[in-house]
């Protein structure tokens with residue numbers, strides 16, 4: 001099922017969050033938790049896997065925030081980088097490195113990408129007409145200019161795109177432009193400026209062939225990617241700003257411009273891999289194995305808005321380098337909306353509505369495994385889904401606590417109490433015992449299959465399913481009755497139960513690290529966490545016996561239930577806008 005493809009190692013990336021705001025649960029459900037579950041699964045299997053993430057720190061929104069707050073862009077990115085790195089850590093998102101595009105090393109990586117593309121004839125210069133403020137004496141890229149959308153008439157449209165209707169247009173088509181700079185009351189004028197363009201049409205055939213080679217990708221990703229490839233145009237990759245990577249050419253108009261953020265951001269994955277190699281191995285060339293060896297399998301986890309960059313533009317930039325691998329899978333997720341209890345409708349998370357839930361707030365008010373369980377259970381894989389407090393309590397309490405937690409707890413409690421704190425031996429197995437034991441490898445393999453196919457909701461359902469089967473078995477064997485009359489029978493039943501407990505422990509580890517590690521301690525099993533160098537196979541160890549005589553500790557409740565009043569309290573805080 002796995003490793004048939006001949007890949008020797010897996011490089012996993014999660015979209016770099018923009019260091020201009022706090023990450024929220026909507027982000028997590030899309031690009032981060034699925035990636036982390038996948039990486040933890042690969043590590044547990046003993047596969048060689050490297051997980052790279054970091055902050056995206058250049059671009060106009062950051063300089064605008066700095067301008068409006070009266071601080072430097074550096075202060076803005078330092079604040080959000082530190083906060084988001086900490087939020088990921090507390091949610092158990094287990095990056096091997098969480099880097100920064102403001103690192104000096106990133107200038108080198110980005111400039112080398114740019115120069116290779118320039119040498120290959122994939123970058124050219126064009127003259128454009130851009131808005132310019134006479135009062136501030138500067139060009140007004142992107143959101144520095146606001147005005148009326150030429151398509152729908154929305155009066156607060158950005159310089160090159162409209163948030164309301166989604167239209168993209170040339171800056172000069174904006175109607176009634178005004179500078180979006182505090183204190184600037186002048187009327188912007190059009191001025192000529194020469195910029196650098198990435199010649200995307202030159203990659204059309206190669207991009208199409210690459211996409212054609214991946215029929216297994218999700219339809220949402222392929223639909224958007226083909227839409228772009230069928231209508232490729234040169235894209236401007238520079239801006240009139242001083243916040244970004246300098247353009248590495250000796251031209252008079254290069255000094256006042258920088259490389260545009262969407263060009264440098266995905267290159268951050270490369271920079272961060274380079275930095276990881278230096279930090280971890282002291283080897284400045286270690287990264288090349290992960291980016292240039294065809295035995296490496298690269299997988300990007302992203303949200304829907306990032307699909308064009310990861311399924312079209314960045315692959316084109318990699319093709320233009322000549323010696324880089326391309327992604328083998330681009331896992332694009334839809335959006336997580338928020339269920340509004342007042343209106344009974346799902347709505348988009350937005351800052352102005354104040355309805356988003358920051359990771360920082362969530363980890364302070366909910367158990368880690370409850371957050372991870374629910375966000376995986378409702379992951380927006382093929383369509384939008386929505387976060388709903390009642391549903392969170394219902395799913396977590398009713399599935400994880402009542403099915404898996406309850407089975408583990410009653411099995412271990414009864415075993416510890418009746419068999420001197422050790423796994424009892426199995427005597428004669430009957431048909432029910434054999435069926436239960438046979439279900440373990442079947443179910444563990446089924447979960448693995450779902451994970452290999454990036455179907456995380458299905459994988460979690462299959463985990464719960466193993467718990468359901470185990471509860472049915474437990475109820476049918478009635479060890480609480482047989483223990484009064486038939487010790488051998490009771491021992492056999494609980495022996496079988498201990499095998500399922502062990503399987504659940506290993507199989508839940510990628511999803512629910514806290515619960516899995518607590519359980520591993522109780523039953524004395526090892527959950528190896530290999531990494532880039534691989535390690536022992538702790539996934540298939542789920543199918544190996546927990547031998548009779550293995551000592552067991554007194555079990556604790558792994559997944560404490562969420563209290564209804566507490567959930568109501570949290571939902572009300574959320575409604576008051578206090579969850580961000």
Ligand SMILES: [Zn+2]
Nearest residue numbers: 149152162165
């Ligand atoms: Zn519009």
